Structures are given as structure tokens and as C-alpha cells.
Amino acid sequence: MTETLVLLAALLALLAGLAAGKAWERYKLRGGRWIDRRRARGSPHYILGLNHLVSNQIDLAIDELNKAAELDSDALEIHLILGNLYRENGQVSKAIQIHQHLLQRARMTTLEHAHVLLSLGLDFKHGGFIDRAAETFSEVVRLDPRNTHALLNLEKLHEEQHEWQQARVIRQRMAEAAGGEQNPRDQAILAFLENELGLQAMREQRPEQAIKHFETATHLDDKTVPAYLNLGDVRLALGQPKDAIDVWERIVQIAPDRAYLAFSRLKSAYAEIAVPTRFLDLCRRLVDANPQDWRARLALGQHLAENGDPVRGLDLLFESLVHNPHGLAIHQAIWRTLSALEFRATLVTRYINLTRDAVFYLDPHVCMRCRYRSTELLWQCPQCHEWNTFVEERIATAEQSEEAPA
Numbered sequence: 001m002t003e004t005l006v007l008l009a010a011l012l013a014l015l016a017g018l019a020a021g022k023a024w025e026r027y028k029l030r031g032g033r034w035i036d037r038r039r040a041r042g043s044p045h046y047i048l049g050l051n052h053l054v055s056n057q058i059d060l061a062i063d064e065l066n067k068a069a070e071l072d073s074d075a076l077e078i079h080l081i082l083g084n085l086y087r088e089n090g091q092v093s094k095a096i097q098i099h100q101h102l103l104q105r106a107r108m109t110t111l112e113h114a115h116v117l118l119s120l121g122l123d124f125k126h127g128g129f130i131d132r133a134a135e136t137f138s139e140v141v142r143l144d145p146r147n148t149h150a151l152l153n154l155e156k157l158h159e160e161q162h163e164w165q166q167a168r169v170i171r172q173r174m175a176e177a178a179g180g181e182q183n184p185r186d187q188a189i190l191a192f193l194e195n196e197l198g199l200q201a202m203r204e205q206r207p208e209q210a211i212k213h214f215e216t217a218t219h220l221d222d223k224t225v226p227a228y229l230n231l232g233d234v235r236l237a238l239g240q241p242k243d244a245i246d247v248w249e250r251i252v253q254i255a256p257d258r259a260y261l262a263f264s265r266l267k268s269a270y271a272e273i274a275v276p277t278r279f280l281d282l283c284r285r286l287v288d289a290n291p292q293d294w295r296a297r298l299a300l301g302q303h304l305a306e307n308g309d310p311v312r313g314l315d316l317l318f319e320s321l322v323h324n325p326h327g328l329a330i331h332q333a334i335w336r337t338l339s340a341l342e343f344r345a346t347l348v349t350r351y352i353n354l355t356r357d358a359v360f361y362l363d364p365h366v367c368m369r370c371r372y373r374s375t376e377l378l379w380q381c382p383q384c385h386e387w388n389t390f391v392e393e394r395i396a397t398a399e400q401s402e403e404a405p406a
């Protein structure tokens, strides 16, 4: 539904722009007589077509706009929109045919040409003709260097092909087109693309190159968590555990809510340099700083349970459960610990009381942009392809929902 509304808004904006540009061209000499070019736009078919469009009745809109188009075969915007409607209706080849036909017109302004090409590029993309779509969007950008719609489509096409270098070039152009000021969103996306380039270098066994990319990513946006994780991984692989620890500990500073991503890495690296208690200190600091932090409690509880103090460990795991009753990882850790304590009856009863109203999810996360749900944290959404839009989804217990005012 949101997508349809966006499409609608784009179409209407396009229509308004083109209609204004064409206003001076109201009359036109054709076949030796002057024709009022407003005829098509003044016709009931045109108005009806737009009305159907607004009420999302695409088939009816196509019928009426086809009739309006017959009245004036030159009305560029009507044909352009008809093509777009065919595309959205799944008739991609028909859309391509209409838009390609429009391109053969002799007298079009550069902007009109760019609009038609943009529509054609979307047709190609919709039909899965990725190379032709990329070529067409590039041509739009050549005609209209600030066309953010074409730039964005081009960037996403490169990302889908894992052409991170090209995607970065496009994002840089978008940042430049937006003017001199640094936009945090551009910086953040550039940083994620830089991180992907680093991962690519890692896979190709070029650690020095990878380090440069990850460092650039953190300079572009110091909240790019995966770049710290990956940078530490490279340092560790190069036999530099202390440097790796320094990098991972920075996550605790810049994004404490994501620090848990470095827990297992830090835990084994601390053991490697023979300071295992530093892990306990780290978890305690996180719990003190944020009492809601169930992940630090879970890690701390597990650590204690595994290292000779299961009763205190279980206490922490129960606390963790109170803050996130649906965390499957917590339940699993609790069962392991209960088993180690030979299912002491009083402890099992506490557990049953704590979990009475829980519903189970592995580790629910949701995309803030498109509501896509995932069982883990993702850095790029597989549905809307936006970067860094996932947040932890916590479902309140029935009791909490009742307490919360609507």
C-alpha cells in the first residue's frame, strides 16, 4: 500500500511538472489546422483516469487514459503514465514498448527525455533486465546529473550485484549533488559500502587493504559497528589480539546496545592474552550503565555458570529473562544451568513463575523502514535494501500491555 502511494505521488508530481512545462505549447499545427492540445487533458477520460488512479483501480485507469491518449497522440505525459501503469500492473513488455516509442520523438526537452528514460529504466529493472536498467539509469544521470531517483536506482542495482565500488561512486555523487554540507545519512551509507569493500578485501586475502577500508568506514561514520567487528577480526588474524581488543572495546563506547556482538570475540581474546576477568568487568559496566541490558546479564550469567558459580549465574539469567522474556538464548542458558544444578525444585519453580506468560522468538528484530522481521540483527534489509534499519523487537508481556495506556 505504501509503495502504491509513493508511486502515485511520483506520478502526480511528474504529471504536474510536465503539464506546466507544456502549457505554452497549448496550440499545435497538425495536418494544416491548429489543434487545441488541452483536448486530451480536458477530456472526461483523462479526469476519470486520474480518479481511478487515485482510488488505486489500475485497470480502469489504464482504460480511460488509453482513450484520452487516442484524442491526442502527442500528449507525452499521458503516454508516459500509461507506460508506468502497465509496468506496475505487471505488463512490463508493454511498458517498455510504450516508453521506447516515446524516445523516438524528435522534439523533446532534455528533462522530458530524462523522464522517459527513467521510466524505461524502471521497466527494465522490473523485468529483471539488470544490465539494460543500469545503462538506462546512467543515461538519465548523464542528461540530468542531479536526478536522485536515477542515482538511487543505480546505487541499489550495483549493491544487488555486490559492486560496492560502483555503488560508492554513485553515493558520493548523490552526496555532492545535495550540496556542500555533509549529510549524516550519506556518510552512514558510504561507511557501510566501505565496510563491504573491506569484507571483499578480506575474502581476497588482502588484509592491509581490508584494514584501510574498515578504518575509512569508522572515520566516515564512527557508529558503523560491523566495521569495528571486522577490523578486529583482521587484527586478530594478523596475530595482534591486543589491537583487536582495542577495536572491539570501542563498540562498547560508541554503541553499547550493540556491544553484545563483540562478546564472544572479546571473551576468547581476553583469555588469549590471559586477562579473563576483564570480560566480567566489561559485562558489569554494561549492566550498571543500562539496567535494561539483558544481553550483558546473559553473558555474565553464562560466564559465572560455566566457571564454578552456577547459583549466582542463574540469578543473573533470571534477571535477564525479566528484561526480555522472549529471548530463547536466555531460556537455553537457564536450562543448561538448571541441569548443572540437578533441577533444584525451588529454582525450577522460580523459572516457571517467571515464564508463565512468555511467547517464544529466537531473537526478533524488525526493519524500522518496512517492518521486515528477522530472527537476527541484519545490517542491510533484504526487503527494502536500506542500511542499518534493524532494531530489537520486544513484545511486552500481556500484563505490561494492559498497564500501558493506549
Ligand SMILES: [Zn+2]
Residues within 6 Å of the ligand: 367, 368, 369, 370, 371, 372, 381, 382, 383, 384, 385, 386, 389
Ligand atoms: Zn526494510
